[in-house]
Amino acid sequence: MSNPAILTVDDDPSVSRSVARDVRRRYGDRYRVVRADSGQAALEALREIKLRGEQVAVMLADYRMPQMNGIQFLEAAMDIFPRARRVLLTAYADTDAAIDAINIVDLDHYLLKPWNPPEEKLYPVVDELLDAWLAAPDETITETRVVGHRWSAPSFAVRDFLARNLVPYRWLPADEAEGCRLLSAAALTHDDVPLVVTPDGTSLVKPTEADLAAHVGLTTTPTEDFYDLVVVGAGPAGLGAAVYGASEGLRTVLLEQRATGGQAGQSSRIENYLGFPDGVSGAQLTDRARRQAQRFGAEILTTREVVGLESGGSARLLRFGDGSVIAAHTVVLATGVSYRLLDAPGLAELTGRGVFYGSASTEAPSCSGQEIYIVGGANSAGQAAVHFSRYAKRVHMLIRGGDLRRSMSQYLIGQIEDIDNIEVHPHSQVIGGEGAEHLERLTVCDPRSGQARTVDTSWLFVFIGAEPRTDWLGKAVVRDDRGFVVTGTDLLADGRRPPGWTLPRDPYHLETSMPGVFAAGDVRADSVKRVASAVGEGAMAVSLIHRYLETP
Structure with missing residues (x-):
């Protein structure tokens, strides 16, 4: 991982070289000095640094630049690195603008040009700003990041794929600050999710599983024929x-x-x-x-x-x-089985948005304090119920039979009986689901009497049947x-x-x-x-x- 960056931006080549040289001379052993010749070029550099998960400690920007002046640049840069310290380089005639910038971009300091000697006029200022930044730096990120919407089936599919392949990742909701900053750094909107950013800064927009695998270290191509x-x-x-x-x-x-x-x-x-x-x-x-x-x-x-x-x-x-x-002398078919889809009105449209097949362990923390429903009475359903009981307010197990003894191991039955917030509902089956952006309600029926009831929930996990692939x-x-x-x-x-x-x-x-x-x-x-x-x-x-x- 690279050292934190100090960014300098000035459209005057001689001044740009001078400030970068002075900064590198004092701080080059601990910080990476990045030099840009325009506000737009500096923003592009910041976006690249952001996508790589690296840090920016201090930004020094000249006030008088064409197309985008220093204040405009620092205002835009705040959206990418809000904790970076900000310095405006000004001529004496621009001090009023620099003072105004203190309120506009929360400016930390302004420096009059020229700053010779730097030991007296530049380094004490930057030293103080670096000390302040080190007290609360941006976090260095080394894992894959996923930006998406909470109730988005494609976003869930990406997270589930990474989790099941044991790829470390960080989930960032698109409507929260850090998610917005990553979208901005990648020049994307909230409609361009899921966004996956790999540790090397590569941005994948709505990736297929094959694209995702190829960029997170999974092997996809055989070495032999x-x-x-x-x-x-x-x-x-x-x-x-x-x-x-x-x-x-x-x-x-x-x-x-x-x-x-x-x-x-x-x-x-x-x-x-x-x-x-x-x-x-x-x-x-x-x-x-x-x-x-x-x-x-x-x-x-x-x-x-x-x-x-x-x-x-x-x-x-x-x-x-x-x-x-691909060819071989022999083949072993071990494709296993998949859970059967629950055939009830409304559920297909809500798959990945509150309706899940299998344990979907990535969702467990999000169930904290809520009522969740599990359909199935075999061991997989029982193991999920025990796991989700650590997060949910109550876990409701819906089974078609009269009890769990016919399809579940005794050790699991004993555990479920000892957990207060797991409730087993015999002779129950889901006959419908409703919701706008995500699951909101289920209709549950007793097949013996045909009596139905509606329950409010955002979570349904299905463990029924076994269909061979x-x-x-x-x-x-x-x-x-x-x-x-x-x-x-x-x-x-x-x-x-x-x-x-x-x-x-x-x-x-x-x-x-x-x-x-x-x-x-x-x-x-x-x-x-x-x-x-x-x-x-x-x-x-x-x-x-x-x-x-x-x-x-």
């Missing part, structure tokens, strides 16, 4: 396959469309995973697994949408949405009537091998109807929907891959 193993999906099963594949010497690449971790990565607390007696968050578990896979040499590519799978002789070909292709497979592999991938002996209908099977042996346990393509985790038909079993299947798939590769 051919691999031993391609893993599609970076949830627990995919991460398990990547760790074991790479650790056993297979050239391995892991493809993820959105963020590593899958649904498990969104979990606020996993307490029944082996080896973590105090529990572990999904983000922590994901981060450790991701780093472990990379340490063994696996490549992890983000924002890569796979749209097709086909056989190419002994190779398996995966086609991306941009038309490019397999539409892109088409007829490449056999799937059941719900879309889950069929594997192993389940493919042997009436003892016959699946259509198109070309090998003299039966499919291995996790192998699909395309030889060399395996499925692991929640995407597989009749799998156990637990993190530990998904990781185990990912590891088992690699063991079966070795058998496949070693068999003539």
Whole structure:
């Protein structure tokens, strides 16, 4: 990170060089001296410094400049760096204007030109101003910044993407001071959000996830055209396959469309995973697994949408949405499942603006002191309820059944029963939502009696159903009537091998109807929907891959 800046601006080249030289001579070892020859050029320099998250300590501006005089410049500069100390350089004839500027731009000092000797007339003034600035400097920012509107679905999508990919960022509402200053520095308006500013000062306006990934340090492009193993999906099963594949010497690449971790990565607390007696968050578990896979040499590519799978002789070909292709000896399908959309009037329009699918942990602090509603009765919903109870005034769990025992682990049921501000509403389902800029009301119905009630809330989190992410497979592999991938002996209908099977042996346990393509985790038909079993299947798939590769 660069030293704080001292900015000098004067349209007279000789004076500009003189003031910059004198300032650099005294302060160059601690401050970066930035010189501009016009007010407009100085503002552009300030905007660049602002976008990089750096600091400006003092600004010295000449009063008499064409197009934009010193007072006009300092007035505009205040909007970018309000804490920077401001000095106006004037001739004797302009002292009245300098005095007026004290009120207009909260001027800290004015200096008469020439200021020789600087040891008597310049440095004591700047010393005092630097001491004052150091007592309350602007904050140096090293993380990515996101400027957006509170109830904006695109703004939420950017924050959620960064959070799930474990990219540190700072959220700045567009209607608050610092957000406005960043928009101004990027020459944007409140309509140009979300704005993402990376640590190097790059501005991304309404970025796609692919653009975002490319600028925040996530890898999006494979280094090779051919691999031993391609893993599609970076949830627990995919991460398990990547760790074991790479650790056993297979050239391995892991493809993820959105963020590593899958649904498990969104979990606020996993307490029944082996080896973590105090529990572990999904983000922590994901981060450790991701780093472990990379340490063994696996490549992890983000924002890569796979749209097709086909056989190419002994190779398996995966086609991306941009038309490019990657090939491998073997493939592990670990795309997991997604939450089913809640089909009720008004909710689709409010998605990302009060209606969220999954835990959306980025929203938890914003729920402080409010009433929130969670739809779902499985472990993911229970973990979210426990997490949000630390922030919300009350957490309402809406479940269709009579109680939680049928679908939730006993340890979670016990926790929920012990938390005073969690209330479970049995025989309840959401049948509608309303709101202007964001969710404001829900209509909840008892399906037995048909009796409905309206509740006021700005927060609905949905955890229902499990839909496999397999539409892109088409007829490449056999799937059941719900879309889950069929594997192993389940493919042997009436003892016959699946259509198109070309090998003299039966499919291995996790192998699909395309030889060399395996499925692991929640995407597989009749799998156990637990993190530990998904990781185990990912590891088992690699063991079966070795058998496949070693068999003539």
